[in-house]
Amino acid sequence: MTGASPADTAVQGTVAQPEWQQLDRRSIWVAPVQPLAGLLLAGLVAITFRGWDRFGVIEPAIGAAVAIGVFALSAWHWRTTRYRITPTHVEMTSGMLVRKHRSVARDRLRSVDLTSDVVHRLAGLSVVAIGTGRQGGESDDELKLDSVTTEEAERLRRLLLDRGSRAPAVAVADPGGPAEPAPLARFEASWVKLAPLSIMGLVALAVLAGGAAQLARSVGGDEIWRSGPVRGAWDWVVATPILTVVIGGLVGLLVLNAVLSTVLYVLFYGGYTLVRADDGTLRISYGLLTQRSVSIEERRIRGVRMDEPLMLQLGRGARLRVVAAGLGTKDGEGKEKKDSDMLLPTAPAAVAHRVTADVLGTPTSPVGAPMRRHPVAALRILLLQGVSLALVPAAVLLMLALVGLVPHWIWQVLLLLVVPAVVGAWLEYRNLGHARVGEFLVAQGGPAGRHTVAVRTDGIIAWQFRRTVFQRRPRVLTAIAAVAAGKGTQTIKYALQDDVLPVARDCVPGLLDPFLEPDHP
Amino acid sequence: MxxxxxxxxxxxxxxxxxxxxxxxxxxxxxxxxxxxxxxxxxxxxxxxxxxxxxxxxxxxxxxxxxxxRKHRWEVTDQAVYVRTGFFVEDWRVAPLSRVQTVDTKRGPLQQWLGLSTVTITTASTAGELKIKGLERGFAAELVEQLTAATEATPGDAT
Incomplete structure (x- = not known):
């Protein structure tokens, strides 16, 4: 199995290329378990609602055929996938009918992400995702090994993120030894108090509801509709006054969300630790069921983003993400990757500020610095945008009412949309701000929840400024800093021109000076 | 200012x-x-x-x-500077040291008129500058000049 020892790779050029390695044989059985579990669940639900007697031979036969097919594909994938790590490149060939060969220069690797869900853990396996520096496009580049033994995964992580003196460092590094440095942050039981303020539970509920709806369609909606519990619930809804139903429903949802969010929070982020490893990487590990461990090269970190959703602000809580080059938010197939840039899960704001300062190496947290607020003209712009958008449905229905297609009360009711629009504009205005703190540019904004991003000014690779004709007279300007990390831009929205231009000028010395002039030369 | x-x-x-x-x-x-x-x-x-x-x-x-009148551009030995737009005014500045690629593009109409669009990209998905409607030969010269300037700076421009 282990073809190349680290010592081989250290001596460049003189040794033959290391041998190709295969994924762990057990991944044939492990990889398809999760999709098949979904299938099994669907089958079980179908049986519960339809009863055994209504099943013929065909459905179970189809199920079995699919299962066999999935395992066969998995075996084929295992047989055809090979990887090796040469002194300069990581190479991977895979493919069923179309052979795919991918090769990535090792000095382009930015992060190594080890994930192992419950099934993988039982088998002692991990999925290794190797992030490269490519930004943008449909999918960020990523090599994914699904899956190798946990020891092999650890070996790969150490080997791939080790720079410079490769051989000695590997020899010294003691796997899981007592020399583990003290973590920058560690999961604390008191953080769980903030969990009910997140909407993780509601999101999970929505996903579940979506899945259930799809299931109901495939099982036969009528039969579920006629089943006991559903009828009971419907009868209660019909029998009680509407206000009770609405309030009861809302309270029920809130309670459900609080409970679910807490459970999910503990399951997802329990055991969280943030460690600054001695090979120049940050390692973020967490998860009670699915264990995840993400290593990010510190040299690639351009800044930190702090998110404070509206509800979380009530409990003075915050979340952190890292802004780093090559931490793609999409995987090799272009699917959204979750939490690949997470630095700190929901935690007290004080902890978030401490971690930010530690990670960025600053005396105080830049995202906690006092911000330059934006002019009242910004509030006017936001109000104008929000209110005019909110009036569109009312205007359309007013026209329809004038023609006589719909009654007049509908557009009158829709005028109420103006209220949330005004509140929304005020909330966003409250969030707007920017600052220059040491070597960091800090931008604050967000429609309702607040996000604050601090990026190192030497990471700014271009400036963009925008304004509409209406913003010319109130001297409002939107400044956008392009950064080769995270989502690519940091926006300072509707700032006062005379505030933001000097800040932008000072961020990149010499760049903007020749293009600026005093107002009255 | x-x-x-x-x-x-x-x-x-x-x-x-x-x-x-x-x-x-x-x-x-x-x-x-x-x-x-x-x-x-x-x-x-x-x-x-x-x-x-x-x-x-x-x-x-x-x-x-x-x-x-609104679409103007400038290349110094340090940076590229482009402005566009009337209703939404837009200024973009990128240092030459951060430029990754310089391309020209000509649509059928531009080809007929002898014009080119020069696109300058940086390592960020957002930092793209476009100079639209330069004379074809002049655009080619500009691309050459910009490419030479960006090759003069080492590193991967991130």
Whole structure:
């Protein structure tokens, strides 16, 4: 199995290329378990609602055929996938009918992400995702090994993120030894108090509801509709006054969300630790069921983003993400990757500020610095945008009412949309701000929840400024800093021109000076 | 303090290019509207067609010169500076040391008019600068000059 020892790779050029390695044989059985579990669940639900007697031979036969097919594909994938790590490149060939060969220069690797869900853990396996520096496009580049033994995964992580003196460092590094440095942050039981303020539970509920709806369609909606519990619930809804139903429903949802969010929070982020490893990487590990461990090269970190959703602000809580080059938010197939840039899960704001300062190496947290607020003209712009958008449905229905297609009360009711629009504009205005703190540019904004991003000014690779004709007279300007990390831009929205231009000028010395002039030369 | 306009305009023929582009757009809209008019000839549809004709004519006459006046660019030995737009004004500055690729592109209309669009990209998905409507030979020279300048700086420009 282990073809190349680290010592081989250290001596460049003189040794033959290391041998190709295969994924762990057990991944044939492990990889398809999760999709098949979904299938099994669907089958079980179908049986519960339809009863055994209504099943013929065909459905179970189809199920079995699919299962066999999935395992066969998995075996084929295992047989055809090979990887090796040469002194300069990581190479991977895979493919069923179309052979795919991918090769990535090792000095382009930015992060190594080890994930192992419950099934993988039982088998002692991990999925290794190797992030490269490519930004943008449909999918960020990523090599994914699904899956190798946990020891092999650890070996790969150490080997791939080790720079410079490769051989000695590997020899010294003691796997899981007592020399583990003290973590920058560690999961604390008191953080769980903030969990009910997140909407993780509601999101999970929505996903579940979506899945259930799809299931109901495939099982036969009528039969579920006629089943006991559903009828009971419907009868209660019909029998009680509407206000009770609405309030009861809302309270029920809130309670459900609080409970679910807490459970999910503990399951997802329990055991969280943030460690600054001695090979120049940050390692973020967490998860009670699915264990995840993400290593990010510190040299690639351009800044930190702090998110404070509206509800979380009530409990003075915050979340952190890292802004780093090559931490793609999409995987090799272009699917959204979750939490690949997470630095700190929901935690007290004080902890978030401490971690930010530690990670960025600053005396105080830049995202906690006092911000330059934006002019009242910004509030006017936001109000104008929000209110005019909110009036569109009312205007359309007013026209329809004038023609006589719909009654007049509908557009009158829709005028109420103006209220949330005004509140929304005020909330966003409250969030707007920017600052220059040491070597960091800090931008604050967000429609309702607040996000604050601090990026190192030497990471700014271009400036963009925008304004509409209406913003010319109130001297409002939107400044956008392009950064080769995270989502690519940091926006300072509707700032006062005379505030933001000097800040932008000072961020990149010499760049903007020749293009600026005093107002009255 | 304010951003000064960049020094250079694009080629005057760009006005013609934008005019033809706009004309093409309104022609398509007009053909669709006229087709509808052929099948259902109602009074308000005639009004719609009339409005399209008037708006189109004004747009074709008035906006290209404004666009020409607003679209300016400048390359110093340090940076590229481009501004565009009238209703939404947009200024972009990128240091030459951060430029990754420089391309030219010519559509069929531009080819006929002997114009090129120069696109300058940086390592960020957002930092893209476009100079639209330069004279073809001049654009080629500019690309060469920019490429030489970016090759002079080492590193991967992130």
């Amino acid at each position: 304010r951003l000064r306009p960049p020094n250079n305009p694009v080629h005057p023929r760009a006005t013609t290019w934008w005019r033809l582009q706009d004309a093409g757009f309104y022609l398509v809209v007009l053909v669709v509207a006229a087709g509808a008019l052929f099948w259902v000839s109602t009074a308000w549809l005639v009004g719609v067609v009339a409005v399209i004709v008037v708006v189109g004519a004004v747009d074709i006459v008035v906006t290209p010169p404004i666009r020409y």
